[in-house]
Amino acid sequence: MKYSIKSALICLFVVASGSAIAKNTISSDKFRQLEESLPTPNTYRTASGAPGHQYWQQQVDYKINIQLDDKTQTLTGSETMSYTNNSPDTLRYLWIQLDQNRLKRDSDNRLTATAPSKKITYKGLRGAIESTEFDGGNTITAVTASNGSALNYVINGTMMRVNLPKALKSGDDVELNIKWNYKLHEQKVLGGRSGYEYFKEDDNYLYELAGWFPRAAAYYDVMGWQNKQFLGNGEFTLEFGDYDVKITVPADHIVAATGELQNESKVLTKTQRKRLEKAKKAKKPVLIVTVDEALENEKSRSTKTKTWHFKAKNVRDFAFASSRKFIWDAQGYKEGGTDTMAMSFYPNEGNPLWEKYSTEAIIHTMQQYNKYTFAYPYPVSISVNGPVGGMEYPMITFNGPRPTLDKETGEKTYSRGTKYGLVGVIIHEVGHNYFPMIVNSDERQWTWMDEGLNTFLQFLAQQAWEEGYPSRRGHAADITNYMKSTNQVPIMTNSESILQFGNNAYGKPATALNILRETVMGRELFDFAFKEYAQRWMFKRPTPSDFFRTMEDASAVDLDWFWRGWFYTTDHVDIALGNIHLYRPNSQNPDTEAAWNRALESEKPTFISDLRDKGHWLRTTDKPELLDFYNEHDKFTATNKARNTYNSANKKLEQWQKDLLVDERNFYIVDFENKGGLVMPIIVQLTFADKTTEQVTIPAEIWRKNSNNVSKLFITDKEITAIAIDPNWETADVDVNNNYWPARPIKSSFELYKRKKKDMMRDYNVKLKSADDEKDDKEEEDK
Known part of the structure; x- marks a missing residue:
């Protein structure tokens, strides 16, 4: 970059600051309104981003009986699905997810899996082999109507189409009865969001089961049937409904599940029920099943069974966990509109971490998320420790980390x-539970709408946990390596086609929202708009356009440029400082200007030749008569003619014009270059000669006429000694080294290493070595 000092008339400032306009090519494209890319508003979804007055969604209720066989690791179940058609359409068939x-x-999923790299872990190779040998999947044994008659159905991959005997008209409902079974898999071998964990030490199993029953696929106004095949990444798009579920397990198992337990007296002891009641008003977690009781259960092998009965209202899914190894703690949380029980289920292998942090983290999450969205509405919130590293379902989550057991000392550390x-x-x-279990986005289509929004709120909640919480995602600087990589696809990419899932669907949208x-x-406008979106769409199904429109509608901030750049492109942020010019008004006074120009010359x-010729012989030294008037006065000396012209012109000026001519403030014109393509606000920190600083945030709209180069005028009383762009690293600028004037050195470190044998042999082959050198090398090799 270049720094220059110039004297010019004030009118030239306008020319300088707008001079880049002539270079504009497609800059207006960055600020083109997004409406042309979004669906046309209608009576279901309005232009404001709110649900329309004719918004509809389907209702699907379930009654399910399931049996878990702990000896063969199989599930056998039957369900009655009651499907209500609230759409304006007539349906001749229903799609069911398997x-x-x-x-x-x-x-x-198996056939499209690509080959592993040449380097593969033992665990990875084991999983690859096992995936070719394990034949899982649902076995459907019956699909019947409410009167018992068989229904025709066709299974296509992970989808089953049930052909209805009579078309289902708008406002009507239909009942389906389905029976099925399937073999469970070892989660740590084949992965996925469900399965069992086997504990060899005590010969026990821990089950975390999800996606375990045939579920109605979503049917909605934007997509119709969401029956895209499940390939492993795009998660689940489901309908809300009421659940009545009976789970039969070995009598010594403890079950955690979506919903409220209906038969405590049949499955819990009197002591456990008292503890549960006490936990509702407790100030810290209360053990419902103690460590000793869980360890005793581990040794048990009951031949009897118990049926746990749960009910859940207005949920979009149902999951459960079951094991005789479970410790169970609980604590009530009541605040605002939330009245719930936070509960944790974990084996003893999870302690001392789980007893200390799990339930506390549940309550903390609800406290924080409630502030930015709505009051948590469900009666329970559960965290289960098992083989699944992290997965969510209504009222229940599966979470993985545990301490490590030192086999020599027998102690657990983390x-x-x-x-x-x-x-x-x-x-x-x-x-x-907030996104997408209540704000029910289409996960099969748009992963970022649940993962990205949730990761953003996770960042806010983590920052409220403790000072300096080490969040992985959220800070702008943490996404820059991904932003400048070539291995990107836009955020608005279908879930199954994303390349770097964590960066694209979690990190980048979360960072974008934090920057927003x-x-x-600003926090006030953002928080209001985000909360408005959450409350508008709780228990409904929003699309990206509903989110984009609501954020603008509730804030009066035009964000089309932001959505387009961050969500629809792979541009990155790289705003660089260009030339810096110091201007002053041309006073037109010839004496004043002569002094100014003389100072600049000094x-x-x-010049190098003048420097080396200093003191050498000169003709005028020997013949001083050759010197004249021009040798007595430099080239900047004002003439009487110039003074007379100035005095004459000055008399015609008004006082405010005269004042401008002698304005002694500093007029800096700073050039900025958009190297990354993604337009963003320009945050400028000015440092002055007296060591004070000033920060100026220039809205992104400065780029609206030219998205490549812009200039900005800064008028200051004090001299600027340094300029920095994005001093707090808040815009995800991928190259901060071009953000400073004066430029800063790029700091790094040398990696020192001992010279290796192969390096010495290479040197030996390219040049002859002395006998002494060879001796030294031999001694070094021996060492």
């Missing part, structure tokens, strides 16, 4: 990463 079919040998990994994953998964809150909109360096 997510377990992802584990069939001939599934699209690292810093494990501790914060546990707190972080619980906040994240419990947070998913902190830098673009700042120039002495």
Whole structure:
């Protein structure tokens, strides 16, 4: 960049600051309104981003009986699905999700899996082999109507189409009865969001079960049937309904599930029921099933069974966990509109981490998320420790981190990463109860609408946990490596086609929202608009356009440029400082201007030839008569003619014009270059000669006429000695080294190493070595 000092008429400032306009090519494209890319508003979804007055969604209720066989690791179930058609359309068939079919040998998930790299872990190779041998998937044994008659159905991969005997008209409902069974898999071998964990030491199993029953696929106004095949990434798009579920398990098992337990007296002891009642008003977690009781259960092998009965209202899914190893603690949380029980289920292998942090993290999540969205509405919120690293369902989450057992000492320890990994994953998964379990976005289509929004709120909740919480995602600087990589696709990419899932669907949208809150909109405007979105769409199904429109509608901030740049492109942020010019008004007074120009001349360096010729012979030294008037006065000396012209012109000026001519403030014109393509606000920190600073945030709209180069005028009383762009690293600028004037050195460190044998042999081959050198090398090799 260049720094220059210039004297000019004030009118030239306008020319300088707008001079880049002529270079404009497609800059207006960055600020083109997004409406042309969004669906046309209608009576279902309005232009404001709110649900329309004719908004509708389907209702699907379930009554389910399920049996878990702990000896063969199989599930056998039957369900009655009551489907109410609230759409204006007539339906001739229903699509049902069979997510377990992802584990069939001939599934699209298996067939489209790419080969591993040459380097593969033992665990990875084991899973690859096992995936070719384990033949999972749903076995459908019956699909009948309410009168018992068989219904025709066709299974296509992870979807089953049930052909209705009579078309289902708008406002009508229909009942389906489905029976099925399937073999469970070992989660740590085949992965996924469900399965069992086997504990060899005590010969026990821990089950975390999700996607375990045939579920109605979503049917809605924007997509119609969301029956895209489940390939493993795009999660679940479901309808709200009421659930009545009976789960039969070994009598010594403890079950955690979506919903409220209906038969405590049949499955819990009197002591456990008293503890549960006490926990409702407790100030800290109360053990419902103690460590000793859980260890005793581990040794038990009951041949009897118990049926746990749960009911849940207005949820979009149902999951449960079951094991004889579970310790169970609980604590009531009541605040605002929330009245719930926070509960944790974990084996003894999870302590001492789980007893200390799990339930606390659940309550913390609800406290924080409630501030930015709505009051948590469900009666329970559960965290379960098992094989699934982290996954969410209504009222229940599966979370993985545990301490490590030192086999020599028998002690359990945990690292810093494990501790914060546990707190972080619980906040994240419990947070998913808000997005998408209540704000019910289409996960099969848009992963970022639940993962990105939730990761953003997770960041806010983590910052409220403790000072300096080590969040992985949220800070703008943490996403820059991904933003400048070539291995990107836009955020608005279908879930199954994303390349870097964590960065694209979690990190980048979360960072974008944090920047939107902190830098673009400000916290007050953002928080109001975000809360409005959450409350508008709770228990409904929003699309990206509903989110984009609501954020603008509730804030009066035009964000089309932001959504387009961050969500629809792979541009990155790289705003660089260009030239810096110091201007002053041309006073037109010839004596004043002569002094100014003379001072500027004195700042120039002495030319090298003049420097070396200093003191050499000169003709005028021997013949001084050759010197005249021009040798007595330099080229800047004002003439009487110039003075007369100035005096004459000055008499014609008004006083305010005269004042401008002698304005002694500093007029800096700073050039900025958009190297990354993503337009953003320009945050400028000015440092003055007296060491004070001033920060100026220039809205992104400065780029609206030219998205490549712009200039900005700064008028200051004090001399500027330094300029920095984005001093707090809040815009995700990928190259901060071009953000400073004067430029700063790029700091790094040398990596020192001992010279290796192969390096010495290479040197030996390219040049002859002396006998002494060879001796030294031999001694070094021996060492």
